[in-house]
Amino acid sequence: MTRVDLEVRHLRVLLAVADEGSITRAAAVLGLSQPSLTAQLQRIERTVGEPVFVRGRTGVRITQFGRGLLSRARAVLREMDHLLVTSLPADRRELAIGDAGLLLAAVVPRLERDLAAAGTAMSIRVHLDPAAAALVAMLRSGRLDTAIISDVIGFELPKTAAVHRVTVVPVEPVFIALAAHHRLAARPAVDLADLADEAWIINPHDNPGWMASVRAACAHRGYQPRIAYESSHMAGARAFVATGTCVAIADPLSTEDPGVVFRPLIGDPIRGRIDLAWVDQCPVPADLLRRVVAEEYRALVERNAGYRRWWAEHGQILV
Incomplete structure (x- = not known):
């Protein structure tokens, strides 16, 4: 692998490892095996000529050289993301949405009705994955426009500049x-x-x-x-x-x-939090998505007697 072989996908690999702090977690997010990701990292580091990470038993640590490289990589990817957004057709008619739980079964039909009522014909493609980190990775790579993220309070996913997030349900019990x-x-x-x-x-x-x-x-x-x-x-x-x-x-x-x-x-x-996440190229306004998610979540609470009792005392939705 020569220096000119370094591609945008390799920059995304480096940032996934840096954001996750672990080769194991980054491999899961990227949909790769750990040996495959380790081999890619070794090739990338040979290409740039310096170690980007120091491996340890508890994860990876970014080297001083790596910090500079990753800073430049983030800038390059921001420009690439902007390029992709500005090149999208103005009349795009598909929404790719993900979820880690049960909420999309209620959200998607409601979105279809609301969009149709507003005169916007749009197909909705759905991806369900129990791993919220995988949904965030799909948002970063452009495979999803928006996702409902079920995060764990005290063990939250790292934030990424390319993905916007807003909290809808600040506390969800287990x-x-x-x-x-x-x-x-x-x-x-x-x-x-x-x-x-x-x-x-x-x-x-x-x-x-x-x-x-x-x-x-x-x-x-x-x-x-x-x-x-x-x-x-x-x-x-x-x-x-x-x-x-x-x-x-x-x-x-x-x-x-x-x-x-x-x-x-x-x-x-054991508590979670429900966030709405989206990227710049999302063809549906975030305010509409947030309102639909909030209203459909509240409707689902009412259908569950046990959760309804909990909600009457503790529940809150941010709108």
Whole structure:
């Protein structure tokens, strides 16, 4: 690889590693394997002639040379993004939108109705991914125009200049999924300390901030959660929960299945936040997107009795 082979995609690789602070996390965001990303970094560093990062057991540290290079890379990518925006057709008629949760099922039909009522014919393409970092990466690369980001309070994703974000729901609780016959299911809310002896099932592809928050909250109560099961299939995970062999964290907007109930945690020790994110080339005004997301979120709260009770006391939407 020669110096002239350095391309815009290589600059995005460098910035992903810098923003994530970890080759492992950057590989997940970029959709690459860790060995592939490591090999790319080695080729890039040979090209520029200096190490950009110092690898360590806890992540990567940017070198002094790397700081200067990354500063220039960000400037180049800002110009490239501006070029892409100004070259978009004025009559663009497609919106690419992403979500990490359940909200898009309500937001997309509402957007289609509102846009049609305003005389704007636009198709909407949807991408669902439980990893919020992957949605942000798709926004940065131009594959998405906007996304609903479910972030973890205390373990937030790093901000990036290319992606605008505004908070819609400042605090969203995490509920616990339990078998309907579980010893704690009759309680209106569950103390996290009472789950010390439980096995847990997790989605290995979820935002890693959720599990980090669970571990931190459990450690505060004197134990570490025992991860006995992994499932990226929601129905499969709920089937395991229904047997009573494990518990799981749950989106408060979820509806209960036969055999599974959702209960809030006392004190809300694991909390998230709902943000709307978008990039400059988004063909739909951010104010419209924000209003629709806020209104449809509130409507979903009303359809869920357990969350409705929590919301009556604690809920807030920023409009």
